Amino acid sequence: MESQELIVRIDFVDRPGLGYDIFQRFETHNTDKIGMEVTHGHQMMIKFRCSNQEESETLIQDLLTVQGVVSVKLANYMPYEKREQELKTILDLVSEGIIAINTNHKVTHINEVAARIFYTTPEKALNQDAEFLFEANAPIFETLKTGIPYSLKERKIRRNQRLIHFLTSGVPILNKRGQIIGGVMTIKDFRQVEELLSKVERKPQSITFDNIIYESRRMRDLIETAKTVARGTSTILLRGESGTGKELFAKAIHAESPRSQQAFIPINCAALPDTLLESELFGYEEGAFTGATKGGKKGLFEQAHGGTLFLDEIGDITPQVQVRLLRVLQEGTVRRIGSSKEIPVDVRIIAATHRNLEALIDEDQFREDLYYRLNVIPLHIPSLRERPEDIPLIAQTLTRKIAKKLDKSEVYLTKESTDLLMAQKWPGNVRQLENLLERIINLNSSSEIKPSSFYEWADLAPAVPITKPESTAHQLIVPITEPWPPLKEIVAQVEREVLLKVLAKHPSSRKAGKILGVSNTTILNKMNSYGLGKIDEPEG
Structure with a gap:
């Protein structure tokens, strides 16, 4: 018959020789002791191996005869096993991978997340050489030598034609005397990092309008306008080609706004299928669909409450999502998938697109009413x-x-x-x-x-300077001093300068009129009006 492992909990009143007498009972019954732990001062837990239930009951009855023993009961766990199970449960609940190693480079602890990242199992990895997982130059080995922790080091390992890309941080484990007895490292799958970065940025934005590089008057005017509208709450639509910096502008607008200390949440609407985009934007209730997270999930509108939601590539959302988005913008409430409850949200929307929304409306691919809701303050970012x-x-x-x-x-x-x-x-x-x-x-x-x-x-075309023939280039110098005169006076000064230049080469009202596309009478009247005197007209 196969032997079984059992645990007894012995409550006792302490006296000299009690432990020896208890161990003697185990020897008398030829019972193998596997482990022992004293807890709470007056409680002893012993794990042992026996052949059958009758043998264990006989041993327990014998233990009760020992002087000082108050009670003997079977237990489910040794205290250290319970602590290890609790630790394993905690480690498996965290989202990061966690691995502990000793000074001999043996893996002593590894949670499920770390095992998945390294394409192994906790059972295979435990007590293995750590080089089996990380390779010989892993930074945790340097920490074991020096005791110096490290933070967020990027690593790439290729194993069995698979690339393992992760961020790792590590600290040494010290005993009471300050000696290094091991090390613990955290592992974050780089795909998880990218996912987090693409979803929520909770900290105040480091991107401001100072991060936008420009010298042109056009960009200066645009940024001044953007700073002005940033202080309000109206929806902003950023237009511009791909690569012009629409998300940079969105972050700068958020940083300039009264919501700058609240969440800025960007989402690329073109990067997700419509079903996933819906669940990300609006959230869902538990059981709303197969695979829904237990307890449901907040959507990005709820997560951005009080802050800014940046909807990049808004021109690529499907009609179904357009209808739901329009409703949120009109009502200021959001309804999770699978729920009838309306949740109020205070979110500023900044949308962006490189597409021609007006053409999409003509093709019935984009709702006109949603367009007007988004296009409250349009800002065009020049190429x-x-x-x-x-x-x-x-x-x-x-x-x-x-x-x-x-x-x-x-x-x-x-x-x-x-x-x-x-x-x-x-x-x-x-x-x-x-x-x-x-x-x-x-x-x-x-x-x-x-x-x-x-x-x-690179496939670049050589720079060809563009010049105009001197004969076709005309420069007009019209001095204007502040304060600005009325536009009518500025136009008159320009006309006077043009007449002077044309008449200097063609001293005939007929020739000047022909060049400027007006009658000779108009030329004569203008000359009289601007005090330019008279010219001798050729006969005939």
Whole structure:
């Protein structure tokens, strides 16, 4: 018959030799003791192995005859087993992977999350060499030597044709004398990190309008307008091509607003299928659909209460989601999937799109009523083609940033290179420019980036300076002093300057009228009005 493991709890009154007498009973019955622990001062737990129930009952009756023993009862767990089970439950409930190792590099604890990340099981990993999981150069091994903790180190490991990409932090385990007896590391799957970053940014935004790089008058005017509207609560629609920085503007507007200390939650509407987008935006009740989280889930509207919700690529949402979104904007309440309860929400909406919403309305792909709800304050972010004077400053700033990231010093663009960049069309705008510069800086061995590098490693058209023939270029100088005169006076001054220049070359009202597309009588009347005197008209 197979032996069984049992645990007895012995309550006792302490006396000299009590422990010896208890152990003697186990020896008398030839019962193997597996473990023992004294708890609460007057309670002893002993785990033992016996052949059958009759043998265990005989042992318990014998233990009751020991002087000082008050009671003997069977128990389910040894105290240390209960503590380990509680610890395992806690570790398996946290969202991060947790692994503990000893000074011999053996895995002593690993939770389910860490096991999944490393494509193993806790049973396989326990008591294995830690190099089996992390490889020999893992930062936790340095912590075991030095006692110095580390934080958020990015690691990539390839095992069995699988890439394991994660962030890790580690601390040493010290005994009471301050000696290192092990180490604990936390593991966060990088996909989980990206998911969190794409959903909620709870901290006050570090992105402000100071982070937007520009030199052009057009961008300066746009930012001044954006700062003004940021102080209100109206819905803002950011229009512009891909890569122009719509999310950057959304974050800056939030940072400038009275809601800056509340949540800023961005979501890319084009990145999710409509069913998932609905559940993310509006939340759901428990049991609303197969796979719904127990207890239900708050949607992003509820999470953004008091703050800002940024709906990127709003032009890509389906008609079904458009109807639900319109209702939230009209009523100021949200209804979770599977619920009839209306939940009030105070959320400022900033939407963005690179698509032509007006054309989508004509094609019945976008609701006109939703368009008017979103288009309360439209802001158009110009493309790089519309503000080429910003390109040199943006390019030099990005070059410094990329060089620092790649640990390269003193990398700069020559004037010829910035001229070349200004001549390009940039369909991908700032995002395309940044990606191209990172490629060039990676491949360029010199600190100076010349046009030849762009011709070699990028498909850029040579810069061709555009000049106009001198004979067709006319400059008018019209001095205007503040305060500004009425527009009528400014127009009159321009007309006077034009007449002077034309008549200087063509001293005939008929010729001047023909060039300017008016009658000679109009020319004569204007000359009289502006006090330009008379001209000798040729006969005939």
